[in-house]
Amino acid sequence: MTSIVTVEHLNKNYGKKEILHNINFNVNKNQIIALIGENGAGKTTLINILLDLISSNSGTVNILDNEKDFKERIGVMMQQNISITRITVKEILKLTQSYYQSPLTYEKIIELADLNDLEDSKMDKLSGGQKRRLSFALAIAGNPDLLFLDEPTAVMDSQSRTKFWQTITDLKKQHKTVFVTSHYLEELETIADRIMILQNKSISFDGSIAQLRELEGESIIEFDSILLPDLFKDIPEIIDFKKVGDHYKFTTKNAELIIGQLTPYLNAINNLKVQQNSLDSLFVNFNKEGATHE
Amino acid sequence: MNSLIYQININFKRIILRNKRFFLFDMMLPIIFYLLYSKVLVNGIPQADLKTWQMNYLISMIIYSCLLGSIITVANTLLEDKTSHFDILSRLTPLPRWQYYLSRILIFMLLNLISAIVICLVGILVNHLTLPIANWSLIILISVLGTTPLIFMGILISLANNPATVNLLNNIVVFPLAIISGLWWPITMMPKWLQSIGKLTPTFQISNIDQAILHGKIINSHYIFGIILWLMIIVVTTLLITKYQKHKELNIE
Incomplete structure (x- = not known):
């Protein structure tokens, strides 16, 4: 299997407080990996380090062989919604598409993120769930190989959630790799190939749900x-x-x-x-x- | 290049075309001031000096408008980009950072250009001011280019990252700067010590270059160097603070 993310001996402190301790893992292509942990366990910090938004104190992170243009191949749905005033959904999507060399078509993005009928809506007028879907649309606009989804279904209604996870399953069939964190564990159960539990600053479990059941079930x-x-x-x-x-x-x-x-x-x-x-x-x-x- | 054009297009729509604050605050406020002091409250001005006063005050209001646009609109727009996560969205894409800033700086300059043109039109249509087209163009161009250090001042203020602090800094910079550089009232009305401070400000220096063009005088090169020096000081300070913040963000959060 080809590893597209490799993390070795990663440590992160905020001042004297240790947040992450000796994190090691690989992510193989065409997998859905769920990172779970209690609030404040350091999931978002770990994702931010992977995305090069913050630095680690020690250890190495290798994403897509650290290619110079690796941002061409990743898509990110942050925990916070993006809500820019005086811009429509269509305008922000077209703008985001323009950042990439081979983006998804506009129609495809709208279809996958279920944004029909919202194209001319102003971003800041969308509901919480609609903003979440738009954040997903922005994450997939560049047709990424590797998707990071941080709490993707928070505030989505149940219908949107079901459709969202179906889309993720379909993306996996198209050989995409998905790295996801969520508090809705019952949703991850059905789609994740692999579970990583972040606990006490470290990855304390890394394996399939079946293996977790064997251990804890x-x-x-x-x-x-x-x-x-x-x-x-x-x-x-x-x-x-x-x-x-x-x-x-x-x-x-x-x-x-x-x-x-x-x-x-x-x-x-x-x-x-x-x-x-x-x-x-x-x-x-x-x-x-x-x-x-x- | 495609993405730069898209960004300019989107930023034009959101920062200028659909931005009521720009029309009301950056453009209408100086126009109201101009009409008030050049048309309504002109009783004490001899008729022979009226046209000169109207022309001089027009230049002051062009620069005042550019000052409002460059500092308040720039600082608030960039702060909004951070609070709405537009900034972080761009950082997670392949978009080069220079393109992100260039697209905004071009729009901020366009915003000042539009204000300057509209205020000139008010002077022409309401007070029947006349100048050769080349002089109008030069005054507008100098005002827009000359206020570039102020755009960087707006960028610098936006680094405060907090709406209350940004508003406070906007007010601390804009209104005292407008007053001591003689944009609201002639600088000669102020005490000597304040005049010497006022003459060091970029807004006074741009105003003087414009006045020289208006009255067909030789432009004092000190003022040109003064503006360049302001630009260099503010750009370097902005870069140093950005670097410090980046370092802090990466290591401490």
Whole structure:
């Protein structure tokens, strides 16, 4: 796989306060990478360093082989919306297109960012969600190979969000690489190839969601049965045991083992359901156990 | 080059064409002043001197308008570019920084040019002032080019990065500068010590070059060098502060 972003031994301090410590990772082509972390974890600082907006104290960053014109090949959707007075959507898009040698066509940008009917609107009159879509349009205007998206769906309505992530999935099919941060983890769960968790100033997890589940995943097993609870109480690896009427609910990190233990009683068990944890709860669990992952 | 033309086009629309503040403040305020002091409040001026007064005050108001445009409009526009994240958007694209600033400086000069032409037209149409077209053109050209140091002063003020500070600095610079350089009232009305300070200001120096053209006198080269010196001092200060801020932003945030 070709690595288009390489970060090695990156450290960043603001004065005496350490923000990022020994960050190392590679980003391969044609991936969607989600960077997650609590508020103030340093996600935006890390992105700003990658974009050369601020410098690191030590370490190296290599984006697209540090080509002189690497800005031709990146697109950035910052956390803050761009809202210039006395300019229309069409004018700012045409202006941004003019910065690049091979931009997307105007019609394509409008279609991908879902800005139909807003072309003649003044930028500062757009709603929060519309401004977000315009920021996305500005990020893709140059037809970039590598997209940085910082909280892209904040303040978007649910319909726009669904459409936005569909567009990102389509862009990946066109061999684009996407580096995204978001607080909407349930959205990242469905699209990200890889998750990086920024915690305690470092990347404490870097892998697929499946790998995170293996590490942190809790499953919930539910069923209805008239059997007595004593039969199940001593099954190993049950973290949480609940019984309401005939309804049982177990929480475990080893669903397979529990199902095995239940097999002899399957005749007396109805409505058996096994539910895996969402990325949201995986992230919460991961953070709870933060220190153990260092 | 394509992007430079686009930028000039967009900046023309947003900074001049659609900007009510420019029409009201940079253009209308000096015109109102001009009409008031050259047409309405002229009782104490002998009829024989009236035309000269109207012409001299026209030059003062052209420079006053350029002063307002160069400092207040420039500082506020560049500050707006930062607060609206237009500045950062440009920094994340392949657009060279020199193009970003050049497109704006050209528009700021155009803004001063439009104001100067309109004020001249008011003088011609209302007070029936007459001059050879070459002299009109030269006065306008000198006023626009001569106020370039003031555009950089506006850029320098915008580096304060805070609306309240920028407004304060605008007021601290513009109005005292207009008064002590004799744009509002003749400099001879002021105490000697204030006159000597006033004569060092770029606005007084441009005004004197324009007056020399108007009255067919030889232009004092000291004033030309004075303006160039102002330009150099302000540009160097702007570059040093920009460099310091960049260093601070990169390392401390």
